[in-house]
Amino acid sequence: MVTDAPARGACDARAATLEERARRALDGVVDPELDEPITDLGFVRSVRAHGDHRLTVHLRLPTSFCSPNFAYLMASDAKDALTALPGVAAVTVLLDDHHDSDLINRGLAADAGYRGTFGAEAQDSLDELRLVFRRKAHAAAMERALTALLRQDPALTEEALHGIVLGDLPASGATRALLRRREALGLGTAPSDPAMVDDRGEAYPPGEIPLRLRFARSVRLSIDGNAHFCRGLLRTRYPDSAPDQAPRREDTTAPSHSSSERELTP
């Protein structure tokens, strides 16, 4: 996947290992809106380790007009993840072909932070943005897990989801994905905790559940749809990105008998 692999000397094997470790570290960096690792999405254009323990990573996005705050967020998360790797002396993360590439790349090189990079336009921190999308990711994961349960048990009504606790959910990928997203939001993950909860972890009144489930479904649909759109656009823009993309693990636009068992993220 390193298309511009340099001629290497004796440290070949060690560099390859570092590149491999770097890729695994980048698996932990997610596009917040698509709720998927940037590695699966094909956003990592190249990872290159140099002999002196330096790493250079190039990122690419589906359009040059992808929102700059998301672009910055992923690029700076990538830099943080790589800098934390043991034995790395320096990390350069470069965002390619974006309308704010120069600005973002300068900001990353100087570790200027979000506000330092964008100045007056960055009124708030990125924390709020992250929180919004963590909440959406949680709603989507909750809908996946509970819809799977409803399909499994035709006698179970939507209103009765009020009584369902996490311990009632099968040990499936969808359940594990839900637990991880609850953790990310600081919500309870005990088997006795209610499964259908709002952004703050409060259970919904039974009467509200059908509507809330429906809303969670449109959240999930948005995220899935965006993921497909962004993948397609990336391949259109960079035909060589196709082999770098992993299929979305849960495809709700495929016929309905597919894969509620598979996990959304590793």
Added chain:
Amino acid sequence: MALWDARPSNQLNIHGQQFIDCFYDYHRNLSPESELWPYEDFLYYGGRRLMKDLFDDGYVDHAIFQPAHLGAFFGNGFGQAEEAFALTRQHPDKLTYNHCWDPRLEQKGLEQLRRDAERFGLKGAKLYTAEWHGDSRGYKLDDPWSYRYLEAAQELGIRNIHIHKGPTIRPLDRDAFDVADVDKAASDFPELNFVVEHCGLPRLEDFCWIATQEPNVHAGLAVAMPFIHLRPRYFAQIIGELLFWLDENRIQFSSDYALWTPRWLIEKFVDFQIPEDMQGEYPPITVDQKKKILGLNAAALYDIPVPGRHALAQPAQSAGV
């Protein structure tokens, strides 16, 4: 639909090229292979080609211009106002010209809006809130100057406000990741119709939540329509959700011409049905619903006469006004 000029001679900077390249990627990604245009045609196609694609080949009875100015990217603007308006005067029965404004032009722009409303006979406007202007990369519908423009629109009879709320190009924390500003404006201007283009995609749920509460908020299917080809099940989900959260009177077809030509979109939509295995979640879409979405809803908003053969037993009504 639009009549744009994105040729290098009209590009002011690299962003102009990036913008049209982004559009062209949308076109290449979502079009059937037989409908792909060469890049050169996509940059500029002119009025004659537009009339042919829409009316000779495209089954269209009436089309409404939705121009984006993008003056920070294109010297003479992206949407070609004069050319489009001239075309509208040649074919008043077929074309309606909507214009655009930018509230950051403040008093001067407001005066221009009054002149434009009279000259163009405006019934609607297209607002591109992600438009760049000086240091600003966007505005909100509930900014104080925005409100003054909406007040003027109401007074001038510009009833239909189309707002781009799509794949975002607006940066930073002023990013349009929700449609909250539409919510406020729709509550405060109940006489206006707010047609949210791209129905909030990529944040469909935020849009639906607002549209259920605001009867004058409508869904424009711009950029949602072409999914009917490549991802028909996703399209079914979008239409299914919109019919659930809104109703059939508040959903409007869009071809996004020249991102896509209308002919294949209309053919596919006429033949479209919710896949059988999804009909538990979403009821089948009816012929009347399709008629409303394809044109009767827009005709109601714009007072466009509907030939008898297209009418329903129960005429379509604007739910908002």
